[in-house]
Amino acid sequence: MQPPSLTMKVYKLFLDIYYDNFGTFGNVYHSLGGVYVQFENMPAHQKKLLKNQFVLRFVSFGGNFNKFMLLFVSGMKEFEQEKLMKMNGKDSWVIANLGVVTADLPQGNNMADIPATSRYHHTTDVQFKEISDEFVTTRQNQLCTEYGLRVKPSILDRLLRERHLQTSQDVYYATAGKFE
Known part of the structure; x- marks a missing residue:
């Protein structure tokens, strides 16, 4: 699908997901685990800021990851198909895809479908x-x-993503240097 106009701005977003099952972010935000989203195509110096880690939802103890992510996945499927949106009052073309999925070890990896x-x-x-x-x-x-x-397969397999980019590292290592 092509943008309706050559003058229309195109925004391509890549979202990284961090599944934190009672880990590092749990101590910062909440004692429950949670799913956090970050824009992958954000400059590196901004990625390091905790304010740029967005809480998608908190996960209740014993929650089912696939059920938990169903709403997010259905929304992402819409953006994979490209979407016309108003950005700063102007029509813009928005495309979004899943970037990297990182999770706590070991149970977080199982829930996010990342091999240990x-x-x-x-x-x-x-x-x-x-x-x-x-x-x-x-x-x-x-x-x-x-x-x-x-x-x-995980519910995340319904989304377009590059499986080679997935990492099984603990969220602590993914956020190293962000708590200075």
Whole structure:
């Protein structure tokens, strides 16, 4: 889809998600875990500022990550298709995609569908296909254990994203230097 006018401004946004399950941000904002969003295409010196980490929602104890993220994913799907919006009173073309997903270790990685080993390789696609093609549930589970993968994809897999950019580092390391 092309912008309706060559003079219209185009905004391309990449959103990074940090899933914090009782980690660093929990001590700063709230004792509950939460999901925080940051604009990836923000200048590096601004990314370091805590005020530029936006709370998407707090996660209740024992909450289901897929249900929790359903509203966010449906909104992001609209922006993946490009959207006409008013920005500063002028029509603008807005496109948004998911950037990097970072989560606490280890349970946060499981909920955000990031392998704890931080491994993603082109052969992983073949392994996902092998798991999904298997009809016997116990064999699916064996393959998942063998490959270190999940039976069901995360809700975030519904969004366009570059799986090679995902990281399994703890949110503490992702925010190093931001609390000076």
